[in-house]
Amino acid sequence: MALLVRLLPLALALALGPAATLAGPAKSPYQLVLQHSRLRGRQHGPNVCAVQKLIGTNKKYFTNCKQWYQRKICGKSTVISYECCPGYEKVPGEKGCPAALPLSNLYETLGVVGSTTTQLYTDRTEKLRPEMEGPGSFTIFAPSNEAWASLPAEVLDSLVSNVNIELLNALRYHMVNRRVLTDELKHGMALTSMYQNSDIQIHHYPNGIVTVNCARLLKADHHATNGVVHLIDKVISTVTNNIQQIIEIEDTFETLRAAVAASGLNTLLEGDGQFTLLAPTNEAFEKIPAETLNRILGDPEALRDLLNNHILKSAMCAEAIVAGMSVETLEGTTLEVGCSGDMLTINGKAIISNKDILATNGVIHYIDELLIPDSAKTLFELAAESDVSTAVDLFRQAGLGTHLSGNERVTLLAPLNSVFKDGTPNIDARTKNLLLNHLIKEQLASKYLYHGQTLNTLGGKKLRVFIYRNSLCIENSCIAAHDKRGRYGTLFTMDRMLTPPMGTVMDVLKGDNRFSMLVAAIQSAGLTEMLNREGVYTVFAPTNEAFQAMPPGELNKLLGNAKELANILKYHIGDEILVSGGIGSLVRLKSLQGDKLEVSSKNNVVNVNKEPVAEADIMATNGVVYAISSVLQPPAIRPQERGDELADSALEIFKQASAYSRVRRG
Numbered sequence: 001m002a003l004l005v006r007l008l009p010l011a012l013a014l015a016l017g018p019a020a021t022l023a024g025p026a027k028s029p030y031q032l033v034l035q036h037s038r039l040r041g042r043q044h045g046p047n048v049c050a051v052q053k054l055i056g057t058n059k060k061y062f063t064n065c066k067q068w069y070q071r072k073i074c075g076k077s078t079v080i081s082y083e084c085c086p087g088y089e090k091v092p093g094e095k096g097c098p099a100a101l102p103l104s105n106l107y108e109t110l111g112v113v114g115s116t117t118t119q120l121y122t123d124r125t126e127k128l129r130p131e132m133e134g135p136g137s138f139t140i141f142a143p144s145n146e147a148w149a150s151l152p153a154e155v156l157d158s159l160v161s162n163v164n165i166e167l168l169n170a171l172r173y174h175m176v177n178r179r180v181l182t183d184e185l186k187h188g189m190a191l192t193s194m195y196q197n198s199d200i201q202i203h204h205y206p207n208g209i210v211t212v213n214c215a216r217l218l219k220a221d222h223h224a225t226n227g228v229v230h231l232i233d234k235v236i237s238t239v240t241n242n243i244q245q246i247i248e249i250e251d252t253f254e255t256l257r258a259a260v261a262a263s264g265l266n267t268l269l270e271g272d273g274q275f276t277l278l279a280p281t282n283e284a285f286e287k288i289p290a291e292t293l294n295r296i297l298g299d300p301e302a303l304r305d306l307l308n309n310h311i312l313k314s315a316m317c318a319e320a321i322v323a324g325m326s327v328e329t330l331e332g333t334t335l336e337v338g339c340s341g342d343m344l345t346i347n348g349k350a351i352i353s354n355k356d357i358l359a360t361n362g363v364i365h366y367i368d369e370l371l372i373p374d375s376a377k378t379l380f381e382l383a384a385e386s387d388v389s390t391a392v393d394l395f396r397q398a399g400l401g402t403h404l405s406g407n408e409r410v411t412l413l414a415p416l417n418s419v420f421k422d423g424t425p426n427i428d429a430r431t432k433n434l435l436l437n438h439l440i441k442e443q444l445a446s447k448y449l450y451h452g453q454t455l456n457t458l459g460g461k462k463l464r465v466f467i468y469r470n471s472l473c474i475e476n477s478c479i480a481a482h483d484k485r486g487r488y489g490t491l492f493t494m495d496r497m498l499t500p501p502m503g504t505v506m507d508v509l510k511g512d513n514r515f516s517m518l519v520a521a522i523q524s525a526g527l528t529e530m531l532n533r534e535g536v537y538t539v540f541a542p543t544n545e546a547f548q549a550m551p552p553g554e555l556n557k558l559l560g561n562a563k564e565l566a567n568i569l570k571y572h573i574g575d576e577i578l579v580s581g582g583i584g585s586l587v588r589l590k591s592l593q594g595d596k597l598e599v600s601s602k603n604n605v606v607n608v609n610k611e612p613v614a615e616a617d618i619m620a621t622n623g624v625v626y627a628i629s630s631v632l633q634p635p636a637i638r639p640q641e642r643g644d645e646l647a648d649s650a651l652e653i654f655k656q657a658s659a660y661s662r663v664r665r666g
Contacts, residue, residue: 030182030220033208037062038085045096047088052078058146060218061322064208073322074339086219101222106140107132109224113231115142117149121171124163128171138227139176139191141200141212143235151235169195173238176200179228182220185210188274188314198238201274201358205320212236214317214356214363233319243277243359244270252366255285259297263304268311275362276312278346281353284370292372292381302376302487305331309373315362318344318355333373346371379404379412379489386484388414388493391438394424398432403439403458404489410458411440411490415497416480437461437500443490446472446483461500468582474498476617476624478581495581501619505531505539508620514543514627521547521559525566531573537623538574538589540597540608542631550631567593571634574599577624580606580616595634608632 027035040050040063052063055077061067063080071078084090084097091099101112107129110119118140122128132138148156159167173195180191182204190199203211210217215234222229244266247253256279260266269277285293296302308331316327316337324338338345344352344365354366374382380401383392391414395401403410415438425431436459444455449472453465466473473479477498484491502508506528509515518541522528531537547555558565570592578589583601590596599608606613611630618625 025183028183028185029204029206029208030185030210030217033062033064034085036064036068040068040080041082041085044082045094045098047085047097048082049085051081051083053081054078062208067322070323074341076341086221087223103223103225105133106138106224106227106229109222109229110140110142113142113219113222113229115144115229115231117145118142118171118174121148121160121163121167124160125168125171126164128168132226134226136226137177137179138194139178139180139230140227141174141215141217141230141232141236143174143215144218144231144233147215147232147234170235170237173198173200174236181228182210182217182230195238199360200236201239201315203274203315203317203320207320207322207325209320209322211317211319213239213358214319216319239358239360241359242270242361243275243364246357246359246364247277247279252281252283253279255282256280259303259307262297263300263307265304265307265311269361271361273361274315276314276316277362277364278310278312278352278367278371279364280310280367280370284351284368287368288370288372295378296372296376299376299487305373305375305487306370309333309371309376310367317363318365329373331373331375335371374484374486377486378406379410379486379491382484382486382489382491383412383414386414386481386491386493387417388491390417390420390424391415394427394431395435397427398435400432400435400439407488409441409443409488411442411444411455411492413438413440413474413477413492413494413498415477415494419496433459434497434500435459437463438498443485443488444492445485445490446479446492457500459500463498463500464577466577466579466582468578468584470584471581473579473581475500475619476579476581478579499617499619501621503620504533505537505620505623505625507532508618508625509539509541512618514545515541517544517547518542521565522569524559525562525569527566527569531622533622535622536575536577537620538576538578539623539625540572540574540613540628540632541625542572542628543614546628546630549629568631568634571595571597572632579619579624591634593634597632 034049037049037051041048050063052061052067052071052073053059054073061073067073087101088097089099089101090097104112107119107122110116110122122132159170173193175194176191177194185202185204187204189202191202193200201213210220212230212232213236215232215236217230218233219231244260247257247260247269260269296306309329311330312327313330321337321339321344324336326334327337328334336347338348340350343350344355346352346367349369351367351369352365353368357364357366380392383389383404392404395404404412437457439458440463441456441458449465449467451465451467455463455465455474457463463475471478475498477494477496479492480495481493503511506522509519509522522531558568573592574589574597575592576589578587578599580601583599583606585602586598586600588596589599597608598610599606601607606616606626608626608628609632611628611632613626614629615627618627
């Protein structure tokens with residue numbers, strides 16, 4: 001019985017699952033950051049929190065692990081200070097902050113947390129102090145003294161000149177008629193204030209920052225006998241307009257207003273939700289070339305993509321950003337949002353001119369530069385932002401620019417600028433045709449390409465797709481960067497000019513005088529038909545010099561023995577297509593002879609069996625040819641291996657004889 005009693009708690013814990021064995025429910029991001037600050041401050045005594053303070057300001061932050069080691073907030077240096085965690089105080093002569101703050105009513109607690117200005121203004125009203133000192137359960141988001149001091153003089157004058165209406169209403173808007181602690185403050189929730197039941201917007205971010213109408217929570221969860229006090233860094237005001245209504249009344253959004261109406265996004269921007277609109281001003285639209293702007297405004301799909309690229313999926317207040325972070329737009333693009341001092345940045349640029357304009361369904365930040373997504377751009381515009389400008393200039397010079405700027409569905413295979421470091425080809429009919437073979441007749445995405453797929457070009461060629469462990473290649477050219485998918489065209493950045501196949505392996509060898517002796521050897525060995533038909537071969541083709549470098553007697557012996565010659569030649573032929581971009585450090589390629597070839601690549605030099613290749617990637621319709629300067633020899637069978645083979649053969653004969661004997665006895 002005693003054993004049962006001891007085991008019962010364990011049995012209950014196992015039955016209820018892991019969560020039941022932990023100390024309480026999961027902590028909120030704010031609580032986790034506070035916990036980390038406690039850990040960093042514990043060497044200074046109980047209930048001491050480490051706080052990061054921006055040098056030269058009064059701004060303080062509870063620290064998370066990343067900020068602790070970086071010692072920066074928005075790129076600015078911080079110093080670490082140690083102070084009592086919320087709810088505790090020092091005791092003379094004792095280490096740390098061992099004593100819990102005495103519980104007082106809300107009015108007294110305002111003074112304890114450093115919101116004496118709020119206390120002062122509460123005194124000036126006739127009704128509010130008795131409420132704060134009386135029975136009930138309230139939450140007050142109390143502006144700090146600095147928050148009141150930073151209000152524009154005209155705003156503050158209008159409040160204090162009518163204390164029993166304007167000031168009272170302003171203070172009541174900071175209050176909720178129940179106790180609300182930080183673990184209840186969820187991202188995107190709204191609390192009903194004590195002023196006309198107006199909503200207060202709460203956002204609780206993964207980095208532990210909590211905002212109240214975009215004001216940052218400085219000190220939270222200060223308990224009082226009749227509620228709780230949270231200290232915030234701004235005086236907040238009621239929000240009445242949705243995002244669409246703000247766009248309609250602001251003169252600086254005249255162009256944006258017309259664009260939203262044309263796209264039909266006004267329904268979204270006036271509906272429910274919590275969005276962030278990075279709202280381009282008239283000035284932002286004026287910076288775009290008129291031709292580009294008119295094209296986008298006249299294309300409903302491109303316009304919708306453009307505007308969706310300025311809308312984030314959730315509300316993002318400026319105070320929540322203390323370091324770089326990735327956010328996704330409704331269009332699907334990822335933006336890098338960061339900060340530098342007091343300035344917010346987007347993709348590293350300080351283009352936000354006005355921040356934290358609150359709406360009932362989110363927040364607006366004014367931006368002075370359009371964020372045009374790839375999906376709204378032409379191939380010309382995509383290429384202008386990539387390292388392929390030289391190739392695009394060739395298309396323009398060849399009179400093929402309309403393929404890159406129109407509404408034709410194509411994929412451009414654009415070589416990197418570094419491919420042309422030794423110069424660009426002259427524009428003639430051959431070059432023009434080669435460029436056309438860098439345009440695929442459909443708009444592709446590399447993630448849907450597969451090995452062996454064929455692609456049709458505007459030049460009339462069929463190009464093959466080869467997929468290797470670490471590369472994706474189209475003929476001899478491999479993709480060197482992520483796709484850029486535009487409005488009609490997709491840009492593939494390639495590591496070299498591609499060379500479409502011009503015939504079979506035999507056609508390639510016959511058309512090159514370097515391989516005349518190899519062609520004769522192939523014909524003597526009876527391999528001509530194989531290298532002319534469909535297939536997938538990698539041919540390491542010895543040049544005439546390679547054959548001539550062999551001892552004359554050895555060469556004559558080889559050429560006089562058709563069987564041995566075929567065996568040697570098959571050792572030069574791999575049973576798959578391997579272009580140089582797919583080699584990596586080392587590939588063991590099985591030859592038609594049976595043994596494996598060791599193919600490696602280092603510093604753009606290809607080696608086969610440790611011998612350098614003279615020329616790589618000569619493409620054929622049924623394979624690829626590498627010119628080599630020596631005749632490769634298959635590895636000789638060692639005596640031990642020969643003995644093992646004989647032993648295996650003898651064992652197999654013995655097994656067959658035994659089986660035959662059993663059959664006869666049966």
